[in-house]
Structures are given as C-alpha cells and as structure tokens.
Amino acid sequence: MPIKIPKQLPAAELLKKEKIFIMDEERAVAQDIRPLNIIILNLMPEKEKTELQLLRLLGNTPLQVxxxxxxxxxxxxxxxxxxxxDTFYTTFEEVKHRKYDGMIITGAPIEHLKFEDVNYWSEMTEIMDWSKTNVTSVLHICWGAQAALYHHYGIGKFELSKKCFGVFSHRLSDPTVNLVRGFNDEFYAPVSRYTSVSYDEIINDTRLNLLSNSKEAGVFLVISEDEKHIMITGHLEYDATTLAEEYARDVNKGIEIDVPENYFPNDNPSRQPLNSWRSHTHLLFYNWLNYYVYQETPYEWE
Known part of the structure; x- marks a missing residue:
C-alpha cells in the first residue's frame, strides 16, 4: 500500500524513480480505507534528505500511511x-489538538549541548509530553532517542573520547520481541554521534528493555516496558552514502575526524561504500508500523 504525501513534495519524484508506491491527496481521498496518520518531527538540518529516507521506509509496507x-x-x-x-511543514501549535497513530522524532546535530541549553528544548518537552496521550507509538532516532531517555526516564547522555562513527555490529538480546521479529542475531547499523547513554542505567531501569547492544558502539535499540516509546541511538534510515557525505563535510571544515569504521571498502574513502543494513532497516520500520501502530491504534480516536 502507498504513502500519501503532498503532491509537490520534492521527494515524490525520487520515490517514484525508486518504485516506492506513493499517492497524492487527490487519489487518496477516493479510497475507503482507514490510513495510518504518522507525524514526523524533523530536526535534521538537511530536511529534504531526511524526508526521502523516512518516506522510503514508510512506503514499504502493506499499510496506507x-x-x-x-x-x-x-x-x-x-x-x-x-x-x-511553509509549504510542507506544520508546527506543534497547529496540530496539538489532533491524535496520531505514530510519530517519528529524528536526530539533530546538537548533542554537544546540554538538553536544557537547546533553544527549542521547552517546545520539545511539550511535544514529548503531548505524545503520551495523543500518539499511539513514538519512534525516536539518535539525539531524539537520547532526548526521550532523558525526558521520560531521567537517563542522561555522556561525551565520548572521540566520535562513534561508522557501521557497527549489534547483537540482539531478545529476538522474540515483535519490533525485531525476523532480525538476524547479529546485524549492522550506522552510528554517528559524539555522545552515548549508560548501558547499566538502561538495563537497571525496569521501565525499559534493551533489545540490542554493540561492543564497540554501545546501546543501540531500547523499547519502553509499555511499548509506547522506541529509542534507536543510531541511524538505520541512512542511505549508503550518508556517512561518506558527513565525513567529507567534516574534512572540508577542517574538523579532526577518523575515517568511519567498517564502512569504506579497505577503509579507502575514495571507494564506494555498500549498504549492509538496508534489509534490517526496512524490517524494523515494517514491524513498528504493523505491531506497534496498526495493531494498537484505535480505529477512531476519542
């Protein structure tokens, strides 16, 4: 089934070229289907790239979104x-009266700041509080995951000695959980961050369930005990070339940065990287939409 997006959204043409099933508003209103309503709080600086990455994943399920x-x-x-x-985005004030089946809160390149020093932290906390009653399931990515762990569970972040940057192996702790149904016991995922969260604090918090962890990159996938909040500390949504673009950007800025680990063939930045995480990314988004949104959301919100 398709995703419904604004007719003129730039990502639409790229999605069509990739054979992702999309539908504009005019065709969607003619279908007698209860679609899932997903709101995406996009905090990433290059918003159009993030739009394309997330829409590609939301469009690969049997559900209309x-x-x-x-x-x-x-x-x-x-x-x-x-x-x-102005054309494609809304603000919280405009939607806070509504109910949504699912929500995605993206990462943001602001992890060097304390949460309270982020200039939109007050708005962010209001949105996260609102999501408790107005959204069935919330998927938090990278800084968005750290923000959720801090705001909802009081678990802070800490600085790393250097940037955790590359594609790392992660192990599942419980393959029976619906979110990771179909995952291999070991899978790969991109990580790009200067901070991390405490493994001990998470496993000792009865409100949280650690689903996967990496020896090199630390905590990766966490779900709340009530299954309301899902936190991903990396970037499964990234394209094959996204880490390469980040690396080139930092090099051009004169930032001291290591070549991303386990990413370029033979660690050679001139070679084309391969996407070794795509199948698990699609599987995670499919499982999220099916088990935590579609199966749990009311047909009619009260």
Missing amino acids: NVTFMNTATYESKNVSKTHL
Whole structure:
C-alpha cells in the first residue's frame, strides 16, 4: 500500500524513480480505507534528505500511511528554504489538538549541548509530553532517542573520547520481541554521534528493555516496558552514502575526524561504500508500523 504525501513534495519524484508506491491527496481521498496518520518531527538540518529516507521506509509496507511533517516554531532551520517549510511543514501549535497513530522524532546535530541549553528544548518537552496521550507509538532516532531517555526516564547522555562513527555490529538480546521479529542475531547499523547513554542505567531501569547492544558502539535499540516509546541511538534510515557525505563535510571544515569504521571498502574513502543494513532497516520500520501502530491504534480516536 502507498504513502500519501503532498503532491509537490520534492521527494515524490525520487520515490517514484525508486518504485516506492506513493499517492497524492487527490487519489487518496477516493479510497475507503482507514490510513495510518504518522507525524514526523524533523530536526535534521538537511530536511529534504531526511524526508526521502523516512518516506522510503514508510512506503514499504502493506499499510496506507498519511504523513505530516512538523518543525519547531522556536527555531527555524538554516539549511532548507522558508518556502519549503511553509509549504510542507506544520508546527506543534497547529496540530496539538489532533491524535496520531505514530510519530517519528529524528536526530539533530546538537548533542554537544546540554538538553536544557537547546533553544527549542521547552517546545520539545511539550511535544514529548503531548505524545503520551495523543500518539499511539513514538519512534525516536539518535539525539531524539537520547532526548526521550532523558525526558521520560531521567537517563542522561555522556561525551565520548572521540566520535562513534561508522557501521557497527549489534547483537540482539531478545529476538522474540515483535519490533525485531525476523532480525538476524547479529546485524549492522550506522552510528554517528559524539555522545552515548549508560548501558547499566538502561538495563537497571525496569521501565525499559534493551533489545540490542554493540561492543564497540554501545546501546543501540531500547523499547519502553509499555511499548509506547522506541529509542534507536543510531541511524538505520541512512542511505549508503550518508556517512561518506558527513565525513567529507567534516574534512572540508577542517574538523579532526577518523575515517568511519567498517564502512569504506579497505577503509579507502575514495571507494564506494555498500549498504549492509538496508534489509534490517526496512524490517524494523515494517514491524513498528504493523505491531506497534496498526495493531494498537484505535480505529477512531476519542
């Protein structure tokens, strides 16, 4: 089944070329189907790239999905045009009266800041509190995962001695959980962050269940005991070339950065990297939409 997106969204043409089944509003209203309503709080600077990555994954299930993009009102991104934001994005004030079946909160390149020093932290906490009653299931990615662990469970982040950067092997702790149904016992995932969260704090918190961990990269996938919140500390949604683009960007800025681990063939940045995490990414999003959104959300929100 398709995802329903605005007719003129730039990602639409790229998705069509990839044979992702999409549908615009005009065709969608003619179908007598209860679609899933997903809201995406996109905090990433290059919003159009993130839109494409997430829409590609949401469009690969048997479910019809309506997608709404939201940005913060207290901070306006400098890496996307105001026209794009005005055309395709909404703010919390405009949607806070609504109910959503699912929500995605993305990462953001602000992990060097204390949470309270982020200029939209107050708005962020209001949105996260709202999600408890207005959203069936919330998927938090990278900094969004750290923000959720801090706000909902009081688990802070700590700085690493150097950036955790590359594609790392992760082990499942419980393959029977629906979110990781069909996963291999060992899988690979991209990680790109300067901070991490405590393994001990998470496994000792009865409100949380650690689903996967990496010897090199630490905690990766956490689900709350009530299955309301899912936290992913890496970037399964990344394209094959995203880490390469981040590496080139930092090198061009003169930032001291290691070549991403286990990523370029023979650790040679001039060679084309391969995507070794794609199948597990699609599987995770499929499982999330099916087991935690579609199976749990009410047909009619009260």
